[in-house]
Amino acid sequence: EFDRVLFDFNKYLCLDMFVEYFDEDFIKFMTVKLENHGIIKEFFEVNILLFIFAELSSKQICSILRRLNSNNESFDSFGPYLVYNGEEILFVFKWMEFDKWNNEEMLWIDFLLSIGCNVEIFAFNQPNTILSRFINKFKENTIKLELFDFEDEVLDDQEFPKFKKVDKFTIDDFNQLKDEMEILSQEDNENLLIKVNGKEVNFEDIYDVFLCTLEKEENCLSKDYCCNYENFKSTDFPCRYVMEEFNCAFTSKDNFGQITDEGIWEFNKDALENKFYELVKTMRICPFFDYMENKKALTKNSRNVNPKTYRKWCFIDEDGHFWYFFRKMWFNEEANIKFPGFSKMVGVKKTDYELRSKAVAIIDENIDKIKKGKIIEFKSTQKSLFDF
Known part of the structure; x- marks a missing residue:
């Protein structure tokens, strides 16, 4: 219903946006071209608009416009053509020889x-290896799921119970995966060993990943769902589930790194990779998981961090408070500006900008007193990390 209202009352705004984002490529509906298909009607801009609305559904039009608005992007960077071949509307992309998408x-x-x-893509002199990798980006992964159960009889001298294989099958269709996961969720899995692509996994873990995949599929969402949060805020990983796992706190207590005397957090890359490899075991249940792209993102996001110059990160002190550096001063989420020093910092985490903004607002309200040195700490009911 919302799409229909948006569609009916904003037709001419839609036209303006199409012209803006497609620029001259939008006017591919030229009379000369259309005459090749026996269409001799002169097409002005409004005629073009009405023609598009006749060929594309209102849902499609609104989805495109929403993505253009929300993503703050245009098609200009890689030049698609909106064309008509006599039967249907096509989005045609040119992939030139030396271009890298x-x-x-x-x-x-x-x-x-x-x-x-x-969608049609014209690739000019692209190697077969590049074309193969490109095509694979739009394919779902094949999943090998193996189920094992306890042997009927466990001997007394056996150190560990033996398992017998119950089933082994390959999944290359999401509906099949959905059916199998629904069956497993209704059964008692206590005595069941599950392997995904040869790796032993916990059912609760793979079911959490499956629910994430299910939301994407049941709502017919594109891979934007995987790569973005709300309002198309890009994630650091091409998978929102992996992003959430790596958006937590990293502390020296958990051996994820250490802070130098200069205030630099040095990641323990081995610990991060081990965390990633363990996560990958369960991520394999998702048909859209791209191992290599997420591995590249891990490398990119495991560089040493200096929260003083890299505002995307903040320190965690031994009491669980978050310390930010802004306007040439350190302060925590409670607007306390008495920085205890790097020796009291035990880890780092991604900055919660909403939490930081609230602290900044408190400081701004009391800036005069702060300048006079009368306030260095504010009372707050805000709970720290270790209060939960």
Whole structure:
């Protein structure tokens, strides 16, 4: 209903946006071209608009416009053509010989396919290896699921119970995966050993990953769902589930790194990789998980961190408070500006900008007193990390 209202009352705004984002490529509906298909009607801009609305559904139009608005992007960076071949509307992309497409282009194509648009790609002199990798980006992963159960009889001298294989099958269709997971969720898995692609996994863990995948599929979402949070805020990983796992606190207590005397957090890359490999075992249940892309993102996000110059991160002290550096001063989430020193810092985490903004607002309200040195600490009911 919302799409219909948006569609009916904003037709001409839609036209303006199409012209803005497609620029001259939008006017591919030229009379000369259309005459090749026996269409001799002169097409002005409004005629073009009405023609598009006749060929594309209101849901498709609104989805495209929403993505353009929310993502603050245009098609200009990789130049698609909106064309008519005599039978249908097509989005045509040219992939020139020396061009290198990044994730943005692939997400746009996946998005257009997910809303039922027709897409054609003309690749000029691209090697077969590159074309194969590109095509694989739009394929679902094949999943080998193996189930084992306890042997009927366990001998007294056996140190560990033996398992017998119950089933082994390959899943290359999401509906099949959905059926199997629903069956497993209704059964008692206490005596069941589960392997995904040869790796032993816990059912609760793979079921959490499955629910994430299920939300994407049941809502017919594109891979934007995987790569972005709300309002198309990009994640640091091409998988929101992995992002959430690596968006937690990293502390020296958990051996994820240490802080130098200069205030630099040095990651223990081995510990991070071990965490990633353990997570990958369960992520394999997702047909859309891209191991290599997430591995690259891990490498990129495991560089040493200096929260003083890299505001995306903040320190955690031994009492669980978060310390930010802004406007040439340190302060925590309670607006306390008495920094205890690097020796009291035990870890780092990604900055919660909403929490930081609240602290900044408190400091701004009391800036005069702070300048006079009358306030260095504020009372707050805000709970710290270790209060939970």
